[in-house]
Amino acid sequence: MRREHRMNDNDEVISRLEGLGQWQPAPAATDRALERVRRALREPAVPPRSKPRRWRLPAFAAAVLIIGGGLGIWLMRSSPSARASLAEMQHVMKEARTVSFRQVTRLKGKPDQVTRMLIRSDGVVRSEESDGTYTVTDMPKFEALLVNPGKHEATRLRGVNVPQVNLYEMIKNLPADASARALAGKTIDGKKAFGVVVTLQGHELTVWADARTRLPIRMEAHQEEGEEAGDAVLDDFHFDTLIDSNIFSMAAPTSYKVKTTGIATLPPPPSPDQAKQMVATPLVGLGPVRFRMKREEVEKLLGKPDAVEELGPSHGFHLNYGSRGFFISGGKTNGVFTISCVSQICVVVRVHDFAGRTDKGIRLRASEAEIIKAYGKPDQRTTNRGSTYLEYRKLNTSFTLFDDKLVEILLMRPPPGK
Amino acid sequence: MDAEPDGLLNILEKHGAELHALLTRLTLRADVAEDLLQELFLKLRDAKAFARAENSVAYAFRTAINLAYDWRRARRCTVTLAHEPPTAAMSPADSLIRSEEVDQVLDALEWLSPVDREIVVMHYLRHQPYAEIAQTIKKTEHQVRGLCHKAVGRLRDFLGAAAGGPE
Numbered sequence: 001m002r003r004e005h006r007m008n009d010n011d012e013v014i015s016r017l018e019g020l021g022q023w024q025p026a027p028a029a030t031d032r033a034l035e036r037v038r039r040a041l042r043e044p045a046v047p048p049r050s051k052p053r054r055w056r057l058p059a060f061a062a063a064v065l066i067i068g069g070g071l072g073i074w075l076m077r078s079s080p081s082a083r084a085s086l087a088e089m090q091h092v093m094k095e096a097r098t099v100s101f102r103q104v105t106r107l108k109g110k111p112d113q114v115t116r117m118l119i120r121s122d123g124v125v126r127s128e129e130s131d132g133t134y135t136v137t138d139m140p141k142f143e144a145l146l147v148n149p150g151k152h153e154a155t156r157l158r159g160v161n162v163p164q165v166n167l168y169e170m171i172k173n174l175p176a177d178a179s180a181r182a183l184a185g186k187t188i189d190g191k192k193a194f195g196v197v198v199t200l201q202g203h204e205l206t207v208w209a210d211a212r213t214r215l216p217i218r219m220e221a222h223q224e225e226g227e228e229a230g231d232a233v234l235d236d237f238h239f240d241t242l243i244d245s246n247i248f249s250m251a252a253p254t255s256y257k258v259k260t261t262g263i264a265t266l267p268p269p270p271s272p273d274q275a276k277q278m279v280a281t282p283l284v285g286l287g288p289v290r291f292r293m294k295r296e297e298v299e300k301l302l303g304k305p306d307a308v309e310e311l312g313p314s315h316g317f318h319l320n321y322g323s324r325g326f327f328i329s330g331g332k333t334n335g336v337f338t339i340s341c342v343s344q345i346c347v348v349v350r351v352h353d354f355a356g357r358t359d360k361g362i363r364l365r366a367s368e369a370e371i372i373k374a375y376g377k378p379d380q381r382t383t384n385r386g387s388t389y390l391e392y393r394k395l396n397t398s399f400t401l402f403d404d405k406l407v408e409i410l411l412m413r414p415p416p417g418k
Numbered sequence: 419m420d421a422e423p424d425g426l427l428n429i430l431e432k433h434g435a436e437l438h439a440l441l442t443r444l445t446l447r448a449d450v451a452e453d454l455l456q457e458l459f460l461k462l463r464d465a466k467a468f469a470r471a472e473n474s475v476a477y478a479f480r481t482a483i484n485l486a487y488d489w490r491r492a493r494r495c496t497v498t499l500a501h502e503p504p505t506a507a508m509s510p511a512d513s514l515i516r517s518e519e520v521d522q523v524l525d526a527l528e529w530l531s532p533v534d535r536e537i538v539v540m541h542y543l544r545h546q547p548y549a550e551i552a553q554t555i556k557k558t559e560h561q562v563r564g565l566c567h568k569a570v571g572r573l574r575d576f577l578g579a580a581a582g583g584p585e
Contacts, residue, residue, distance in 0.1 A: 013573045016523045017542035025442040025451065033452040034434045037459045041426065404466070 107230035154252035158262035267323035269352035278356025282395035292335040325354030444486035534569040
C-alpha cells in the first residue's frame with residue numbers, strides 16, 4: 001500500500017518526464033541545427049600561426065577573427081544578466097548591412113598598427129592599412145585581392161583558407177550559455193554605453209554598445225604575454241552607411257601588375273588506394289617522388305599539380321598538391337628539396353588533410369608520444385604559441401603538432417652523399 | 419575531419435537529431451537548442467577527453483546534458499527573453515512543452531547528482547532501457563533501476579508533491 005502510494009506521487013513526475021520525452025522538435029529546426037554544425041565543423045579551428053607558411057594573410061584576417069571569433073565566443077558565453085543587452089544588439093545588428101570600424105593594435109616594442117575594416121553582410125571584407133595597401137576578401141568564394149598602390153601591384157589569392165564567419169550571422173545566432181559579465185554603464189564619446197566582458201581563449205574582450213541604438217561602439221582586447229603582448233582597440237564603428245560598392249570590388253585597379261596564385265576550386269581528395277601509396281620516408285621522399293628529382297619527373301609521376309608557383313629568379317618551383325595534402329618545392333638545377341605533408345589547420349590555402357603516412361606509420365593527428373615511439377627522442381623540441389616542433393636532424397625531418405596532434409610532416413633533402 | 423567510426427562527423431550524422439531533440443527538451447527553447455548543439459560539437463572537437471573516451475557517443479550525450487544545465491542555471495538569474503505563450507492552436511504536446519510544470523521538473527533535475535540526472539534523462543527523455551544505461555555508466559541494471567526510482571522520488575520531494583509514507 002505504502003509503495004503504491006509513493007508510486008502514485010511519482011506518477012505525476014514520471015508523466016511529465018514521459019510527456020516531455022515524447023516531444024519532438026520540428027524536422028526543419030533539426031535540419032537547420034545539423035547543417036549549422038556541419039558548417040561550423042568545416043571551419044578549421046584557428047590556432048596561433050606557428051611559422052609563416054606559403055602566404056600570410058594581412059592583419060585584417062586577425063582582425064576579422066578577433067571580431068568574428070571574439071564575438072562568436074562572446075555570444076556563446078554571454079552571461080544571463082548580459083543576454084538582454086546582447087539580444088538587443090543582435091536584433092539591431094540584424095538590420096544593418098555594412099559595418100566599418102578602425103582597429104588600432106599596439107604591440108610591445110612595435111609601432112601602432114592602424115587598420116580600417118569595412119565588412120559587408122554578404123561576406124566581402126575590405127581592410128585598409130596605414131601604408132595605403134589594402135585587401136579585399138570574398139570569404140564565401142575563398143578569394144582575396146592584395147593591392148599595393150605604391151608598387152602598382154596586386155596579388156590575387158585563390159582558394160584561401162578563410163574561416164566562413166559572418167558577423168551578422170554570429171550575432172543573430174546568439175547562444176544562451178553564460179559566462180560573460182555585465183559592466184557598469186559609462187559614457188563614451190558623449191554617448192551613454194553599456195558593456196559586457198567575455199573571455200575568448202583565455203583573453204578578455206570588452207564590448208561597449210550605445211545604450212540608445214544598442215550597436216557596438218567600442219571593443220577592447222588585451223594580451224599580456226607572448227610575442228604579441230599588447231592591446232587592440234576597435235572603435236569608430238559605422239553601421240549601414242552608404243558605401244560605394246566599388247570599394248568591395250575584387251577587380252584589381254587598371255594598369256596594375258597582377259599575380260594570381262592558388263586554386264579556385266580544390267579538386268577532390270585522393271581515393272583510399274591513392275592515399276596508401278603516399279608514404280613519406282625521411283631522407284628518401286614521398287611515394288614515388290625522390291629528393292633531387294626535377295620538376296618534370298615529379299609531375300610525370302604524380303600528375304599535374306593543383307597549382308604551380310615559380311620561386312625567385314633561379315626558377316625554383318613550388319608544386320601545390322593541396323588536394324592530396326602536400327606541397328613539393330625544389331630548385332631548377334638541384335630538384336626537389338622539401339616535401340611538406342599538411343593538415344588544413346596549419347596552412348592558409350585550402351587543402352585536404354594529408355591522408356598518407358610516414359614509413360613508420362605516423363599519420364596526421366598522431367600524438368607526440370606516438371612520434372617519439374616511432375622515431376625516438378627528437379634532437380630538438382621547441383614550442384611556440386601552442387605549437388610544438390620535433391626536429392630529427394639525422395633524418396632531416398620535423399614534425400609540427402598543435403594541441404598534441406600532428407599537423408605537418410616536413411621532409412628535407414639530405415645532404416649530398418647521404 | 420575525423421574519419422574514425424566514432425568520429426565527430428559520424429556522431430553528428432547518426433546521433434545529431436537525437437542530440438538536438440534532447441537539447442530542445444532540456445531547454446524548451448528551439449533557438450537555444452540550435453546554439454547549444456553547435457557549441458557541443460565545437461567543444462567535442464577540441465576536447466582531449468572526447469578523443470580518448472571509451473564511449474564517445476555517451477560522452478557526447480553527457481556533455482549535451484551538462485551544457486543544457488549550464489544554460490538553465492545561468493538563465494535563472496535573468497529576465498527570460500520573449501517566450502511564446504501557449505495558444506489555443508497548439509497541439510497537446512506543444513502545450514505540455516510550454517507548461518510551467520515541465521519547466522519545474524527540468525529545474526528540479528538540476529538538484530540531482532550528475533549521475534542521477536543522467537540516468538533520469540537517459541531513461542525518460544532518451545527512452546533508453548535500464549540495461550543500456552547500466553552498460554554506459556558501468557553499473558548493474560538493478561542498481562540503475564534503484565537509482566532512477568530514488569531520483570524520481572527526490573524530484574517529487576523537490577516539487578513539493580504530497581509526501582509518501584515512510585519506507
